[in-house]
Amino acid sequence: MSHVLELSQVDAYYGKIQALKTISLEVGQAEIVALLGSNGAGKSTTLKSISGLVRPRNGSIRFMGEDIGKLAPHEIVERGIVHVPEGRHIFGGLTVRENLELGSFTKRKDHVFVKRTLEHVFDLFPRLKERERQKAGTLSGGEQQMVAIGRAIMSGPKLLMLDEPSMGLAPIIVQEIMKIIKRINAEGTPILLVEQNAKAALKLAHKGYVMETGQITMQDSAEKLRQDDSIVKAYLAYH
Ligand code: ATP
Secondary structure, X not given: OOEEEEEEEEEEEEOOEEEEEEEEEEEEOOOEEEEEOOOOOOHHHHHHHHOOOOOOOEEEEEEXXXXXXXXXXXXXXXXXXXXXXXXXXXOOOOEHHXXXXXXXXXXXXXXXXXXXXXXXXXXXXXXXXXXXXXXXXXXXXXXXXXXXXXXXXXXXXXXXXXXXXXXXXXXXXXXHHHHHHHHHHHOOOOEEEEEOOHHHHHHHOOEEEEEEXXXXXXXXXXXXXXXXXXXXXXXXXXX
């Protein structure tokens, strides 16, 4: 299978602290890849190194065959890598629709694209259509997560990176969000999904990587990881 994203032996530091130790991972064109691990394992730092927010010291990051390891964050966004960070970061004072339209900022001159993509987002999230003119700050946590994902879709991503989309949400809402992530992938977008909720993530992922203290300690198909005793004990028992 050809890979859209390939990290090879990536090291990253915060000052003297090494947060990533020789990380290698791949995301294929049709895949949802789960990145699992407990607090502080380095999952968010891995996403930040891909989107250029943290500069890797060693190793290479290739996206669709191009080395992107030294590009600026805005150049990486222009390549089609969209990062939905932990904590959502939506604009509470703007309406749902305004938040979504901001996502297509780089394509704002292409009115046909913006209109068509907005319709697609409302089709994925009918609830956002109902709340189109409502201030995003007044939405529930789950709806705000929908806005954050919808805004990412508005840019027409070629790779979607989601950092803990289930954080702080009720199980029923987590299920709803996960279903939509699966649909976005089925429609052709590869997804790198960071989750502490391993159970929810392994239900829809094709394969997964487990991180501990800056290293990848396990990688396998999602099906194998779901059956692995050590994973079940460490990450699945709590959810
Ligand atoms: P979480 O789910 O809590 O975000 P994580 O697996 O995403 O966990 P990271 O946020 O990537 O973990 O953190 C990896 C390590 O790097 C941790 O030891 C953390 O304390 C450290 N770290 C993260 N951000 C910074 C920073 N800005 N400055 C210094 N150290 C940091």
